[in-house]
Amino acid sequence: xxxxIIKWTTLTIATLMFSIFGxxxxxxxxxxxxxxxxxxxxxxxxILLPEIKKxxxxxxxxxxxxxxxxxxxGKAGDVxxxxxxxxxxxxxxxxxxxxxxxxxIMYNDFIIVGPxxxxxxxxxxxxxxxxxxxxxxxxxxxxxxxxxxxxxxKEMSLWQAAxxxxxGDWYAPVGAGMGAALNTASGLDAYxxxxxxxxxxxxxxGDLAILYQSDxxxxxxxxxxxVNPAKHPHVKTGLAMxxxxxxxxxxxxxxxxxxxxxxxxxxxxxxx
Amino acid sequence: xxELWSGITQAFWLIVTLNADLVEITLLSLRxxxxxxxxxxxxxxxxxxxxxVRRFRFRRILIAILNALMGLPPVxxxxxxxxxxxxxxxxxxxxxxxxxTAMIIAQxxxxxxxxxxxxxxxxxxxxxxxxxxxxxxxxxxWQRVKTLLWDSRRALLTASLAGFGRGIGxxxxxxxxxxxxxxxxxxxxxxxxxxxxxxxxxxxLGLGFILIALxxxxxxxxxxxxxxxxxxxx
Numbered sequence: 191x192x193x194x195i196i197k198w199t200t201l202t203i204a205t206l207m208f209s210i211f212g213x214x215x216x217x218x219x220x221x222x223x224x225x226x227x228x229x230x231x232x233x234x235x236x237i238l239l240p241e242i243k244k245x246x247x248x249x250x251x252x253x254x255x256x257x258x259x260x261x262x263x264g265k266a267g268d269v270x271x272x273x274x275x276x277x278x279x280x281x282x283x284x285x286x287x288x289x290x291x292x293x294x295i296m297y298n299d300f301i302i303v304g305p306x307x308x309x310x311x312x313x314x315x316x317x318x319x320x321x322x323x324x325x326x327x328x329x330x331x332x333x334x335x336x337x338x339x340x341x342x343x344k345e346m347s348l349w350q351a352a353x354x355x356x357x358g359d360w361y362a363p364v365g366a367g368m369g370a371a372l373n374t375a376s377g378l379d380a381y382x383x384x385x386x387x388x389x390x391x392x393x394x395x396g397d398l399a400i401l402y403q404s405d406x407x408x409x410x411x412x413x414x415x416x417v418n419p420a421k422h423p424h425v426k427t428g429l430a431m432x433x434x435x436x437x438x439x440x441x442x443x444x445x446x447x448x449x450x451x452x453x454x455x456x457x458x459x460x461x462x
Numbered sequence: 463x464x465e466l467w468s469g470i471t472q473a474f475w476l477i478v479t480l481n482a483d484l485v486e487i488t489l490l491s492l493r494x495x496x497x498x499x500x501x502x503x504x505x506x507x508x509x510x511x512x513x514x515v516r517r518f519r520f521r522r523i524l525i526a527i528l529n530a531l532m533g534l535p536p537v538x539x540x541x542x543x544x545x546x547x548x549x550x551x552x553x554x555x556x557x558x559x560x561x562x563t564a565m566i567i568a569q570x571x572x573x574x575x576x577x578x579x580x581x582x583x584x585x586x587x588x589x590x591x592x593x594x595x596x597x598x599x600x601x602x603x604w605q606r607v608k609t610l611l612w613d614s615r616r617a618l619l620t621a622s623l624a625g626f627g628r629g630i631g632x633x634x635x636x637x638x639x640x641x642x643x644x645x646x647x648x649x650x651x652x653x654x655x656x657x658x659x660x661x662x663x664x665x666x667l668g669l670g671f672i673l674i675a676l677x678x679x680x681x682x683x684x685x686x687x688x689x690x691x692x693x694x695x696x
Contacts, residue, residue: 422549
């Protein structure tokens, strides 16, 4: 009986080992980058990644998460670099030594989406602050990301700037990604703050439409932050640097500025 | 309704044209869940038999725990595996996070209690019948385990298929530990979650239909290979 148990245990461990080591080893030029859902949903990633692979030989594996989680992954050293859009959190990340530096790459903008009938008359607002005040006064349904993402942080700062602390039946934090939150807003006929890229690429618009846009307060800067090898010696700093060089190159500028979705330019390259 | 229909058409075209991405994520789905199933069976079935034939102090508690763990939320398993495999965690040096291996580990943890519990139920029924005979034949414990496992192999097949079903349709754990990385850890279920997030319900539904078809195909294949559900057999 003992021998049989040993045989069985060996077989189990062997199978486990086989499946573990089958996965390790390969892909020397692989770099993991956590990016925000808005960057990925825009479809730009699908344009850039093959070009990066072609020009630099780096295979970039994207983890599509909210900015809050992306920063967490960077802090734990589970990714080699992050591409996010929440300036205050990014600066804290670098200040705490988790990232080597912060490099601005490109920007796009946020928009207020809501039911086309616009019961809160957001379209008539003169500034984003006024738009937020109109929403909180009319109390239509408003869906919030509620997931500590860059978009959520932006929304909170907009409420704060308008002197409002949003709460009540009308305010629905869903704790989900941009797409899932847009689905909820579409189902509830609710207002929501979205980045333009996710909205344009979103397939379930229902009765929703863009109600407020093009305000300086809705500017959305994306930045690239390599994870600090001093904190996590295993991160692939060399690859992260090469990727940064590519992301700030003329080639990247051409691709980012040239990316159109339904005839609209989504991102503007502004790396220095 | 129109979305259901366009989901069906999309699924049809994806299959007919053998879409490269679809083939890739389908194969990864199969690879992850079948590996997890294989490992889980190697762990579960002997344990289920041992629990059946042996009497030990914490047996009842162990069975109760196993039954309770059948309903383990995958997202919790995912989170635990994530914390363990993260670079900041105890097994971080292995660098397994966001690899198919991490997904296999999570799925093994999810389906082991399920297979063990179901297998134990059927082995126990058989043990009631075999108990006196096997004792009187003065068999060793290992012989009893082997006899029970072999003679209830059809029921054990059902137990493993239940495990397969739970694994192939699972999204909570593999989303967390795999990360849904394109061309690396994206499987059918996480792709469905992604397309739902993009509001592309038709494609999401199409992938869903493919997932269902895949599960049916695997079940049929296993029945075919093991000659069950045939005329004159049980």
